[in-house]
Amino acid sequence: MDDALAFSALVLALSGQLVQEIHARVSQQGFEDLRPAHGFAFARISLGGATTAGLAEHLGVTKQAAAQLVEELVRKGYVVRHPHPHDARARLLALTETGWAATRAADQAAQTAVAPWREALGEARFSELVADLTRLTSPGPIRPAW
């Protein structure tokens, strides 16, 4: 077979489509100043205990880039910096209520975007696919495709 490139292109197209769809719905809910990358920052920050440097590693960017992103999110009111209890150099990141609202909006948008796949595959095959994805996809930084 030689549909390997086609398969890759399709997966890339699908991921782009999901990202775009989620982003569009989140924007529509009033969060127009957020970009797709912000969602992955929110996901990390919402777990608690995140610092700028930790976020940088999670996102696979330099800490300078992460610092810029955090600064932007703070300025826009989605994130606050708290003093770190055990390290005077570091700041603990946390979501504001607005940040949580955006996170909930993204979650709902993702459900809607993924719904066609759930339907098309059926719940069983969908779960299998998720399992395969979890197994075969090496856990790495969350980054745009290139």
Added chain:
Amino acid sequence: MDDALAFSALVLALSGQLVQEIHARVSQQGFEDLRPAHGFAFARISLGGATTAGLAEHLGVTKQAAAQLVEELVRKGYVVRHPHPHDARARLLALTETGWAATRAADQAAQTAVAPWREALGEARFSELVADLTRLTSPGPIRPAW
């Protein structure tokens, strides 16, 4: 269920992984001055009849961006511009022998990158998945995820 965001993240991670793996192998074959985006340009140009403006539409970028990309590929010896037989404004794009060699390398790299999926799913389920992808993924411009 609320694994919709997780599913999206996994698909994104997978596409990034495929792109990176293909890119790495192509680089290793001696094409170190190519980026992932170039591959999609090659794919369009190899079909024949491509112009800069047509390429721009295919890639989902402005024609200025496409012109820069073409200029770069010409400078690096992967692409040549021929006069268009019926339109004195346009130039027909074509791959050089080096361009074809890079295309073949990418194809082979994709096979290798996709092989684990073929094995894990089995040929039948893999084909089903490709069919589902083809059906559910709206044909759009080939772009990085964001």
Added chain:
DNA sequence: TCTTTATAGACAAGTAAGTTGTCTACCAGG
């Protein structure tokens, strides 16, 4: 045939989101 409108591509400048490089303040292990 002439005029209008659209298109291919070039040239120039601006922008977004990263990068490298350097610095200070603070931490932790010997």
Added chain:
DNA sequence: CCTGGTAGACAACTTACTTGTCTATAAAGA
């Protein structure tokens, strides 16, 4: 208490685009 490592800030630079404008050519209608 010194020495090497880390968190984050500040600055300059780079890349891969963008918008805006221009000329030459094409195509279609009066």
